[in-house]
Amino acid sequence: MPANDAAPGRAVLPTGRPALATQPARDLALHESCLVLDDVTVAYGRRVILSHVDADIPRSQVVSIIGANGSGKSTLLKAIAGLVPLAGGAIRCFGEPIDRMRRHVAYVPQREDVDWSFPVSVRDVVMMGRYPLRGWLRRSAPDDERAVARALDELAIADLASKQIGELSGGQQRRAFIARAIAQEPDVILLDEPMAGIDEQTHDRILALFGEWRAAGKVVLQATHTHVHGGSMIVLRRRGEPGSAEHAEHLGAEGGEHHAQHEHHGRAD
Amino acid sequence: MHSMSITGALTDPLSNSAFVRALVDVSVVAVVAGVIGTFIVLRGTGFLGDALAHSIFPGVVVAFLIGANLLLGALVAGLSAATVMALLTANQRVRDNTAIGVIFTAAFALGVVILSRSDITSGNLEEILFGDPLSAHATDVVLTLTIGVAVLGAVAALWRLFVMAAFDPNGARAMGLPVLALDLLLLALTALTVVVAFKAVGDILVISLLITPAATARLFADRLLPMAALASALGVAAGLAGVYLGYHTGVSAGGTIVLISTAAFFASWLFAPRHGILVAGLARRDRALLRARPEAEAEIILASPEIRAPHEA
Incomplete structure (x- = not known):
C-alpha cells in the first residue's frame, strides 16, 4: 500500500496554537500537520519528565530531538511511540489520536532495549514490519516477501538475511531494524539514538535514507546527539539548566528552520 | 530384572494399560511444556511459571478432599491465580514479582491449612507434590490431551505475534x-500447561518440565521453531525415561524425569556445539576469525618509525 493512502480520514489539522515564531509565514499555508504534540506531559510515578511539550510537525521533516543526557529525548520518543503513558495532553497523527494510527508509526529501539541472542533471523525481524500492514493474523503473502527483500536490499544486508540477528555487527543490526521500519511503510519513523555506535557506512546509509524519507513526505524523529544538517530540531533541557552554547548556535544559525524549544524538568530513563 | 532383555524391558510394560496411559500423558505434557517453556525462557518469566504451579495446590487439595478430578481442581485454581496476579500488577506500585510472590505463597498456605484439617495420607500428598504419572486415569489422559491440543492450537495460531512480543515488546x-x-x-496458557503437567511430575516439580528442556534447547537452537521442537523432544525423552525407570525400579517417576532433564541441561551447558561453555571457550579464537566483520577488519598500513613489529630485530 502506498504510504500516502495509508491514513484514513487524514485531515489538515488546525491546532489552534500559534506557529513558532521562527517559522516563515509563507510555509504556514503549506503546513500540513502530520504529527501534533499538544501540551504533552509525561511522568514516571510522581516524577515529571516532560512537561507541556507542544510541537506541530508537518510532513517531509527530519526532526532531531536534542538535549543533554537525561533531558528526556528518549522519553519524548517513547511517548510518541505509545510506550510510556501521557500524564497530560494528547498526541495526534494526521488529526487522529495516535493510538489509532500505530501501524503508520515505525519505531527503531535503542540498542540496549533488544535481546540480541533471541533466536530469530534477520529476515524474521524485517518481516515483523509487515504484520501490522497485513493484519495481525494473516499469513505472509508474496507481496510481503517482496517488500522484505526490497528493504533488505536497500540496507545492503540481503546476504545476511538468514543469519541469527545476534551474529550481525552493531551497524548491521541497526540496519536490520531500519529495514523493518521500511517494510512497515510508515508515515512517521521514530529512531532512538540511531547513530550511536555504528560504522561509517551505516551512518551514511541512514543519512541518505533520512533524505529519501523526507522527499517521500514522511516525518522522521530521532533522539540524537548529532543534529542532521538541514533538518529541524526540538531542543530539550532540564528546567533551570542553561541550554548548551552549541544548541543555541544551531538555533541562531538556522533561523529559517522549524524549531521548538521547551523547558521541562526531571530526568529521563 | 536381571534376566530381562533390554527389548523386553522396553516392550513388556506396554501390555500394562496404566503404563501406556502414563507414557501418553507424559509425552503430551512434555510437548506442550516444551513449547510454552520456550516462550517462558525467552521472556525470562520462569518465576511466574513456578508461582502458577504452586498456586494450583489448594485447588488440587480441595478436589482431592471432595473426591473430584484433581486436574479440574488444578484448572480452577490455576486460572484464578493467573487472573489475580494479572489484576494485581495493574497497580503500578505492585511489581510483577511482588504480586507473584504474594499470591503463590498465599495459595500454597491455603492448601496447607486445608490439608492440616484433613486426613490425607502421605502417599496421596506425595502424589500431589511430586507427581505419579503411573496413577493417571483415563479421564486424566483425555483432559490432558484436550487441554494440550487447545494450548498448542492457540500458540500455533498466534505464533508470530508471541514471537514478536517476546523479541521486541517495545517495537x-x-x-x-x-x-x-x-x-x-x-x-x-502457562496456567493450563501447569495444570496438565502437575500430574506427571507433581506440583513442586512442574516448573522443571516447563523451563529445563527449553533452557537446554536454547543452547543449541538459533531459531525459535527448532528451539520449541527440541525442547519438546528433550522433554518427551526425559519423560519416557522417567516413566520406564519408575515402572521398573519403583523410584519416583516425576523426580527421575526432572533429574534426567537437569542432567541434559548441564551436559549441554558444558558441551553444546556453539554455546556450550567448554566448546565455546576452546573455539573462541577460531570463531573470532570466521566471524570477522567487514567494518571491523583492520590492518596496520602505516605506523610511525618508533613502532616496530614485535619480532623485528
Whole structure:
C-alpha cells in the first residue's frame, strides 16, 4: 500500500496554537500537520519528565530531538511511540489520536532495549514490519516477501538475511531494524539514538535514507546527539539548566528552520 | 530384572494399560511444556511459571478432599491465580514479582491449612507434590490431551505475534500489537500447561518440565521453531525415561524425569556445539576469525618509525 493512502480520514489539522515564531509565514499555508504534540506531559510515578511539550510537525521533516543526557529525548520518543503513558495532553497523527494510527508509526529501539541472542533471523525481524500492514493474523503473502527483500536490499544486508540477528555487527543490526521500519511503510519513523555506535557506512546509509524519507513526505524523529544538517530540531533541557552554547548556535544559525524549544524538568530513563 | 532383555524391558510394560496411559500423558505434557517453556525462557518469566504451579495446590487439595478430578481442581485454581496476579500488577506500585510472590505463597498456605484439617495420607500428598504419572486415569489422559491440543492450537495460531512480543515488546507495542493482551494470554496458557503437567511430575516439580528442556534447547537452537521442537523432544525423552525407570525400579517417576532433564541441561551447558561453555571457550579464537566483520577488519598500513613489529630485530 502506498504510504500516502495509508491514513484514513487524514485531515489538515488546525491546532489552534500559534506557529513558532521562527517559522516563515509563507510555509504556514503549506503546513500540513502530520504529527501534533499538544501540551504533552509525561511522568514516571510522581516524577515529571516532560512537561507541556507542544510541537506541530508537518510532513517531509527530519526532526532531531536534542538535549543533554537525561533531558528526556528518549522519553519524548517513547511517548510518541505509545510506550510510556501521557500524564497530560494528547498526541495526534494526521488529526487522529495516535493510538489509532500505530501501524503508520515505525519505531527503531535503542540498542540496549533488544535481546540480541533471541533466536530469530534477520529476515524474521524485517518481516515483523509487515504484520501490522497485513493484519495481525494473516499469513505472509508474496507481496510481503517482496517488500522484505526490497528493504533488505536497500540496507545492503540481503546476504545476511538468514543469519541469527545476534551474529550481525552493531551497524548491521541497526540496519536490520531500519529495514523493518521500511517494510512497515510508515508515515512517521521514530529512531532512538540511531547513530550511536555504528560504522561509517551505516551512518551514511541512514543519512541518505533520512533524505529519501523526507522527499517521500514522511516525518522522521530521532533522539540524537548529532543534529542532521538541514533538518529541524526540538531542543530539550532540564528546567533551570542553561541550554548548551552549541544548541543555541544551531538555533541562531538556522533561523529559517522549524524549531521548538521547551523547558521541562526531571530526568529521563 | 536381571534376566530381562533390554527389548523386553522396553516392550513388556506396554501390555500394562496404566503404563501406556502414563507414557501418553507424559509425552503430551512434555510437548506442550516444551513449547510454552520456550516462550517462558525467552521472556525470562520462569518465576511466574513456578508461582502458577504452586498456586494450583489448594485447588488440587480441595478436589482431592471432595473426591473430584484433581486436574479440574488444578484448572480452577490455576486460572484464578493467573487472573489475580494479572489484576494485581495493574497497580503500578505492585511489581510483577511482588504480586507473584504474594499470591503463590498465599495459595500454597491455603492448601496447607486445608490439608492440616484433613486426613490425607502421605502417599496421596506425595502424589500431589511430586507427581505419579503411573496413577493417571483415563479421564486424566483425555483432559490432558484436550487441554494440550487447545494450548498448542492457540500458540500455533498466534505464533508470530508471541514471537514478536517476546523479541521486541517495545517495537511491537509501537506498531500497535496488543502486547499486554498477549502477555495475559501467555499467562493463561502457562496456567493450563501447569495444570496438565502437575500430574506427571507433581506440583513442586512442574516448573522443571516447563523451563529445563527449553533452557537446554536454547543452547543449541538459533531459531525459535527448532528451539520449541527440541525442547519438546528433550522433554518427551526425559519423560519416557522417567516413566520406564519408575515402572521398573519403583523410584519416583516425576523426580527421575526432572533429574534426567537437569542432567541434559548441564551436559549441554558444558558441551553444546556453539554455546556450550567448554566448546565455546576452546573455539573462541577460531570463531573470532570466521566471524570477522567487514567494518571491523583492520590492518596496520602505516605506523610511525618508533613502532616496530614485535619480532623485528
